Amino acid sequence: MAIISITVGAALAKSMFSVFTPENVTVLRLSVSAVILFFGLKAWRVRFIRDNFLTVFAYGITVAGMNLFFYMSIKTVPVGVALAVELIGPLCVAMLYSQHRLDYVWILLAVIGVYLLLPKSTQVENLDVEGLLYALVAAFFWGTYILMGKRAGKYFGNKAPPLGLVFASLVVIPAGDDVLITQLLDINLLLFAVLIALLSSAIPLMLEMFALRNLPTHVYGVMASGEPVMGAIVGFFILGEQLSLLQCLGVGAIVTSSVGIALSPLYLRARNFSL
Template identity: 40%
Template sequence: MQTSRFAPLVPVLAVLGSVTSLAIGTSYAKHLFPLIGAQGTSALRVGFSALFLLLLWRPWRWHTRRADAVSILRYGLTLGLMNLLFYMALRTIPFGIAVAIEFTGPLTVAMLSSRRPVDFLWVGCAVAGLLLLLPLGGAPALDPAGVLYALGAAACWGLYIVFGKRAGHLHAGHSVSLGLTAAALVVVPVGVVHAGALLLQPQVLLAGLLVAVVSSAIPMSLEMMALKRLPKETFGILISMEPAVAALWALLLLGEYLSGLQWLAIALTVLASVGSAATARRRPPPAPAAAA
């Protein structure tokens, strides 16, 4: 059967759909902050996402070695802390800016793994973008606490990547479902302490379930599909659009207007991420086996 000429666009649209779904879900989540706070909202998102993935993948079907359990636990704890810190940042700084700052985490990990001259160009773009966002000198005023929360989320994202690679040999459903369960152990207790019985209100639970589906279940499913069909570098370039997409949806759904300098900072962050992914060192193909 002849393959449709539009087939190559499917994984690309999947990544764009993932980024868009995440942006819409997070924008909607901010409407829950006045009711249950950032802590309670994060607890519902992570808790429902973990429950959904546990039911979907049933990780108890796989044997988990002790070393793998430790890797998954570290991966999950940093994932949970990253989500909590990011939602805390969203209380006081715009969504698009928080995402741009958070992106410095994976960028740092990528840059530390390479010493080629071109990488210093992307480092310069990322640093310039970050300096334009930080409340220094003539930069537009941002809440310092919000910026620190976003930087904390960036550090956790970097560690999440490092720990995630150590569990990379496991089935994705195995590691992600158990990792999100570990993340829930961090986030849910904080949310319960902060919001208490408010989390059990039917309308709050329904809204939290919607946030979990749109912000986690749909994006993760689309990304897993795209990763199977796209080269890693292409996937990295497409996912780098996230700060710009987040800023655009925050403008449309939340009315978060950014200054020209802040849009420039986001553009520099996107450029650094795209450049890093596009010029990533490709592993040479394995040498053919010698003839007997």
């Protein structure tokens, strides 16, 4: 559910890049989501100590970096490709924390699927190098987001997403510009921005926090490979981005990998896994 929400939100956000810059879209979605969840979940009741404050602050930084650099990437790179490159982060986490040989088979299958999703040599020249680099930076933040999100969830439970979004908003606000205030005077644009904020941050962060608190880290990392799959599907229907036959095979490989890791005997024994 989180993956569906995120990818639809990303496609809608990209459709707004003719009006908003990627930086402004990031500021909007994080700030609006922070307000909704902060008051909706009464996050002001949380009491901080030094250790848990640093944890949620670091969690907020990973949320900010993951979102900002992903949006900067999809400005010039197709959503499906950006998501495939960004998936490197969760896959690295999955490899780092895997404790069973069979898991490496599923991880390898996911890697093959990601490779098939990427453009081949005849298309690479058409890809924006800067956009791909932004996707790689987003991959780093996605990987650290998994680790910090799990720790923040232990400290704050369902209060972690709104607190993380508050810090994430503070981090990305300097990346926006003064034009944003003028643009928000258009009520239609404002409502559309609120919809994107809900789909891209508020709803999926709550769902992911539940997942991170109840799934082993490596299982979450591999199951996150479903995001490029959904991104490709949503990109086709909303943005008209089409996949080649090889990329469709890549989608199938990633789906198979996700199912395999979810049904792994290790998963069934690791419900209480902790870092």
